[in-house]
Amino acid sequence: MLSQTAEYALRAVLYLAQEATERPVRVEEMARALRLPRNYLSKTLHLLSRAGVLVSARGKGGGFQLAVPPERLPLLRVVSLFDRFDDRRRCLLGRPQCSDRTACAAHTRWKEVAETVTAFFRQTSVADLLKGATLPV
Amino acid sequence: MLSQTAEYALRAVLYLAQEATERPVRVEEMARALRLPRNYLSKTLHLLSRAGVLVSARGKGGGFQLAVPPERLPLLRVVSLFDRFDDRRRCLLGRPQCSDRTACAAHTRWKEVAETVTAFFRQTSVADLLKGATLPV
């Protein structure tokens, strides 16, 4: 459903929201805890930082932290950095343009489903997910 | 949302349902009409045939036809040949197993959304899509 990279990003953000209230967390620690490839995760976290989702600090005591309180961080803000959620994705038959006016055969029926998916990412916050978490992320 | 290949397959099946009531359709014709790569489409159609969605015939007058009336052909039967719709896909955080018992942090909320998506593919038939089609597929 999500690309591998978006999934990594989401898991990392959840980890930060859960583990790191104040202290910054090193890539090393996160990669180990989540079993993700270290340098690949590093790049992903860097992108999240540039997008203002995380803040990073180098040197001793450095690492990554959320830049935003989890309550005000919709999942869409995380995953949309890596996966597209535009019209092109939302057309089931892959048309470059597919709207109410230029509808493909699947448009009317698929639109609702696609909108449900997007709404989930837009309306669900990182904090929402942690509420439901019974196990560590 | 769907892989390129699953999307090609779906478009091809829709084309057959719309254009070919009796006569078989050649790959050449379909590739041209749908602007898909010819030999790649050929392989995709072959898989659909082996799965019993299409029937193929070689030689003059040959080509592909639906093996099943469009009313009794759920989209899932087409796309699940190319994309996975199992638990793994349905876990937002990519866990190998994620069920009500072994729930990830996103499970409860995501389950509904994922089920909406799967239900769409399971309950919508090829014929359903053609009903809504105002333009040629």
Add this chain to the structure above:
DNA sequence: GTAATTTATCATATTATCATGACAAAGGCA
């Protein structure tokens, strides 16, 4: 200012997906 620590970046490797081209196999028809 030097060393240690940690992120940032670059170059490259690996893998999966998508695509092309050539030819083999099978069916229809004179």
Add this chain to the structure above:
DNA sequence: TGCCTTTGTCATGATAATATGATAAATTAC
């Protein structure tokens, strides 16, 4: 039979996604 048509299959190539390893740049601590 021999020829044409069309699917079936194989070998290969192109591209994007994922991953690794090496090194640069920044920060902290002494």
